[in-house]
Amino acid sequence: MTRRRELLAAAAWMPLAAHAGPVLQVGPRRAVKTLAAAAREARDGMLIEVDAGEYVADVATWPQHELTLRAVGGRVQMVAAGAHAQGKAIFVTRGRRQRIEGFDFMGCAVPDRNGAGIRLEAGSLTLVDCGFRDNENGLMTANDEGIELDIVDCDFGTILPRAGLTHNLYVGAIKRLAVTGSYFHHGMLGHLLKSRAALNHILYNRLSDEIGGRASYELEFPNGGVAVVMGNLIMQSSTTENPHVISFGAEGATWEKQALYLVNNTLVDQLPSGGIWLRVKAQQAEVALVNNLFVGGPRLAADGYWKRQANFAADWDEFVRAAREDFRLKPGSALRGKAVDAGEGGGARLMPSREYRHPHTTVALSGPARQPGAFQS
Template identity: 55%
Template sequence: MAREIYQTMIAMALHVGPLRAIKTIAACAISAKSGTIILVDSGDYVADVAVWSQDDITLRAVGGRVRLLAQGAAAEGKGIWVVRANRMRVEGFDFEGAAVSSRNGAGIRLETGSLRVDNCRFRYNEMGLLTNNDPNTVLEVYHCEFAYNQRPDGHNHNLYAGQIARLTVVDSYFHHAHIGHLLKSRAAVSHVVNSRLIDGADGTASYELEFPNGGMAFVVSNTIAQSTLTENPYLISFGAEGYKWQDNSLYLLNNQLENPLHGGQFLKVFPGAGSVQARNNILIGYGSLESGSGNY
């Protein structure tokens, strides 16, 4: 029965592509109803930007990757896609080249709701994926790549989650940020699991991983490494801008941390944190783990 229901849903899906009746994603974003599956033919879609407000939308690349090339276009002056929807899912898309006057041009700007991105790439934008500070928003990232996102003043991040309810990052790869961080999360709860945050020999990221407002952060089974070109000696930072949440605890478990800098440090915890649990981590290079006011 479940298979029959799925096949019926696929049969009712909207198809987008240059040889289809619906030729642009922007047009589909206007006409799609809540609950629609949207199948997008592989290829390049230039200046094809969109705002999504329908719940339960699934967008899936078909026949290969879908590359969304901004080339000066931006939905609402914010990014390639702006999302204000619940339970949206995106699979197999590349978001490239978002740039706007505010210098926060994002591949996706998640303003409210919940979003899962799977097997997507965010490259050469001013911000890779950016959220607002809505306390009910949920962002899930699986099997994605974030790289080369930068803006002229350097205050950019490959992934930047604001003060949202939850961020989950699994099996993803972050590298080559420009002065900004590979991953920055202000979420109440953050899970970063089985991922690679490796800036590369020529990368210039600041922190590899930052939780500026604390929260509950679970950092488990990752490889995290900074380059010798970093402007900040810390791989991981917790609480640098003050703790905002009721529970501010860090769980750093089963990771491999690599620091090539003399004077560098694997972890910096700022005063005021709750529990800090750092266990079974492999430390390669120089420096130490610092607990701040937390407990190991």
């Protein structure tokens, strides 16, 4: 619990809320034994403490505001086992400033084949240390410009093999998305992370389809918007469904402001024929590529108006142990110290202050970021 508070405090856009309201305890040995029952009893401002363990076919809709669901004594595993709330998800959330900590959502499948671990339909939601596995989609949101979504130290894992395009994370046309310290992997036809949000902060994550993964894009912003993509390890697998790694504006630039800041990322391509690092279709978008490392054979189809500074094609032997996915630069690498000041953009200082640590967390840097790529230590 202390670690979760540290994680939230480290994210400047996510103030840590105090819980002065009533507490509702849930578990097999409690008066309230299921999450479905808790959802019926919960009131605005409650802290719901849920005993660790498996909760099978226990689905719920949460309309309350200022609500926190917190796992106690270990992880809470929500196993769909054929059940779903409203034909949509294991949890459907609609309240303002909701928070879920320490939950795993597993195995959601629905008749329209668009089931999710969580469906966020309104309000705002913060996830801390949550996992998504073997769902048709990990998490989905509605198209609502009032929605805000914060994701910290979460694992968006394997997607169920289903017909259609299913995504590890699919964010609709919402106000804001922030993702830090999270691991997206083993996609199936859809994208690892797809966001239509107006503002996106994608910081210090690992998006890596892994062996056998069949994701399309690793990262897509189909309607553009403003996207700060900084400090991420992004890897395209040899079995990808699409040669593009990152796509911006492919379905039309619907937001007034269009900007992509790709800063201090390590991008790795394992496609034998080589792919394309970045596709930008949003005309007049501000595009800045600074301090990135490109590993592999794809093309960088850069337009002349893009800002490009201190980006390097790196050979596999520049890294400590690339074969083991350790993409820290070797102490003797000629690329060390080559990072430049990227300035500001998208409401953020474009200078990493943390770095991703596997399997899904971040650690603070001890000093200024001097190396190109996602890793400074």
